[in-house]
Amino acid sequence: LPARIEMDPADSVRLRFFELSPRYKAFSKSGPWSNAMQRLLETPDYQAQLKQMTARWFVPGFNRWTDKIVDPSALAEAVYAAASITGGLTHEILAGGYTPASVDVFALLTDAEIRWLALIGGAKDFLIKGPGFDPDGIQVRDAVPLLADLVAATDSAIRRGIGGANLRFAHAETVAPIAALLGLEGAATPDTSLAHYTDVWKADRVICFSANIQWIVYRS
Numbered sequence: 001l002p003a004r005i006e007m008d009p010a011d012s013v014r015l016r017f018f019e020l021s022p023r024y025k026a027f028s029k030s031g032p033w034s035n036a037m038q039r040l041l042e043t044p045d046y047q048a049q050l051k052q053m054t055a056r057w058f059v060p061g062f063n064r065w066t067d068k069i070v071d072p073s074a075l076a077e078a079v080y081a082a083a084s085i086t087g088g089l090t091h092e093i094l095a096g097g098y099t100p101a102s103v104d105v106f107a108l109l110t111d112a113e114i115r116w117l118a119l120i121g122g123a124k125d126f127l128i129k130g131p132g133f134d135p136d137g138i139q140v141r142d143a144v145p146l147l148a149d150l151v152a153a154t155d156s157a158i159r160r161g162i163g164g165a166n167l168r169f170a171h172a173e174t175v176a177p178i179a180a181l182l183g184l185e186g187a188a189t190p191d192t193s194l195a196h197y198t199d200v201w202k203a204d205r206v207i208c209f210s211a212n213i214q215w216i217v218y219r220s
Contacts, residue, residue, distance in 0.1 A: 023142075
């Protein structure tokens with residue numbers, strides 16, 4: 001048979017459950033995880049790193065933090081996010097007439113600052129996308145319909161004896177809870193605090209660039 005590609009419009013709904021669940025949206029803004037995250041943000045060492053960063057990035061006398069015009073932590077996290085994503089934009093950077101070195105945002109950060117920002121970003125992912133403090137929380141359970149659909153699609157393919165691939169493309173907010181539901185190592189273990197969350201949550205494995213979960217069915 002000739003190769004054929006079919007698209008299911010319903011996948012856009014199945015894969016973006018994190019935008020469709022009112023309970024999850026409320027949880028992601030100010031759930032029971034918020035206090036623990038705030039304590040991490042207020043760690044003296046992290047606050048010292050923030051002062052170093054903003055002192056380098058802004059001219060002397062720029063002092064609007066108390067006016068809430070700029071949140072230094074949000075700014076630093078945005079810089080780190082931009083630095084992290086440039087590694088996946090090599091072709092776009094070259095097409096724009098630049099070199100990867102010329103847009104190396106990591107050059108704005110010291111090694112210690114990078115470690116802290118990675119810790120902060122990973123903690124938030126752990127709490128609102130992964131198992132966090134509750135592996136049965138809404139941040140994981142909202143992916144149950146998608147998991148059920150994956151099982152149903154696999155069962156259907158086996159019954160019909162039809163080969164091929166069923167591909168779904170999504171975001172970290174989709175991959176992380178599915179991995180937690182499946183009990184994958186480094187993706188499903190909760191913790192009672194953020195002190196040692198990196199021992200159980202491996203964001204660099206679970207939701208890295210081009211992360212994927214494969215179900216491969218063989219027929220003898």
